[in-house]
Amino acid sequence: MAMRHKEKHKIDNIGWLRAAVLGANDGIVSTSSLILGVAASHATHSSILVTGVSALVAGAMSMATGEYVSVQSQADTEAAALETERVELQRNPKSEHHELTGIYVGRGLDVPLAKEVATQLMIHDALGAHARDELGITDAMSAKPLQAALASALSFGIGAALPLLVVVVVPQDRLIPVIVAASLVFLAILGGLAAKAGGANIKKGVLRVTFWSALSMAVAAGVGAMFGAAT
Template structure:
């Protein structure tokens, strides 16, 4: 277990702020994916053609495909995680019902592992078990907060929205301006957005900002260079 348990009270569990930060981090990363993948797509198509309708069609198709893929992947992932957590809680519930004394001893040992003396750990385990045995074991033994299981529909919706918002930037930058301004405006706006998302992900993850921003911008720039080159070659070949 990596969570620390206060000596006099319930085990520490994710606070509302921690949950919100996790959601915000996921939203930033989802938006980043939308920016990079859609930018690579529309820049690649722009290398082959300057037709606004073609660029719009390709960009919208990429936006919808990417956002649906993100939402479906997140739904499956979170559903699997939630099912595993519910199964673990069901096992813990049965063990508490069938062998309460063994579970009390187990909780005492876990609390001792967090640095409590045997006497204090035993009393804390009794108090926690008396208040809510399942919640105590779930948090200390399993690292699960029964009150904060992630909703897969919420996760899917958040991923869909984040990707869509990110994808709209390169799409609009490519289809709205005049033909001569589309590519430079798209590249400039995408790189600026990647600076922001790189900074945001670094701050939320308590990581160094500069390397995160450089990786983000470098990856996005490389994606646009490669797809534009591929589009230009295909366009020149008449494919």
């Protein structure tokens, strides 16, 4: 018996990868920006550290909640669409067969072959065929709320912990330049790893992440310095 060949594609990673990259990136950028803003306002070292820890906890919880609600909404929408399709298959299977045939004709099959493919797939798994080819719902792309929430919270916490570690070990008089440099290095590594895991261009991934992150930190530091000078 011939062994089936199963290919592993980068797209299989998209569910957890999106949540993990978003969480880690936001953890580094938001925590670093907040630390820079507070440090630029001439706050004490202990105040900066408390601010960073608070940002880590609040941000991780916020990321988990937001990601769960967002992805759960997507999951609910998918479930409703599948239920509608299930009802239609029971009520009017001929119309659904015709619909599936039209999809395959649109993809380049001739009509007789498209009809035969639709027939065979509907015999095997009618709902699965319509979910995949009509609705675009697959196992790899389907919404997984809990997985996304946990990935976001964990990755945010890891990302936020990196600039916090800098606050702990670096003297306050050198904190701002070291935070900026370390955060950009962390973000460049993250951007490169994310691009590699997703099969994208690594250089573009690194440049995209570092540019927008540097802009965010510069704005935060500027606001902190402005309000610090005003007090």
